[in-house]
Amino acid sequence: MLIISILLFSILKALLAAKPFRSFWLGFAVFGCGYYAFVFGPWTTTWHSPFREVEISAYVVYPRPVLVTSYIVDLLVSSITGIPLSQLSSLSNDDAPELLERAECAVCMSHLLITPIIGLIGGVISRQMMIQLARAETSEPETKSIANK
Numbered sequence: 001m002l003i004i005s006i007l008l009f010s011i012l013k014a015l016l017a018a019k020p021f022r023s024f025w026l027g028f029a030v031f032g033c034g035y036y037a038f039v040f041g042p043w044t045t046t047w048h049s050p051f052r053e054v055e056i057s058a059y060v061v062y063p064r065p066v067l068v069t070s071y072i073v074d075l076l077v078s079s080i081t082g083i084p085l086s087q088l089s090s091l092s093n094d095d096a097p098e099l100l101e102r103a104e105c106a107v108c109m110s111h112l113l114i115t116p117i118i119g120l121i122g123g124v125i126s127r128q129m130m131i132q133l134a135r136a137e138t139s140e141p142e143t144k145s146i147a148n149k
Helices: 002-016 019-040 069-081 097-148
Strands: none
Touching (some): 002 019, 002 097, 019 097, 069 097
């Protein structure tokens, strides 16, 4: 709920913030909401492991590309559960249901923790792009005046 609140706040700030900060909040909202939707959207039925897809419960596993954040999630989940995601795929619900449930919660929490970081990266990128655009606009009249001489 906290992450969703942060993302909604970033959308409001993107709409209502003063000009210098608007670009940061717009980047934060786009990157943060985009990552959240990509990871937790209705098309996501399993998590991404850097080694292979891992099936949880009765979900069907479809091949998908490995995300850059998959390596971070695998590291976080293996530190929480004590077993890497690549080894969890060999377990069934009958073998260790509590371990698989804990792993599923760890994956969700890992993605939730990564979401504001992705938002911050997007905000910084957006802000830097706006600064570069402002510099280019201010140096443009000087270039024209030099060309006219």
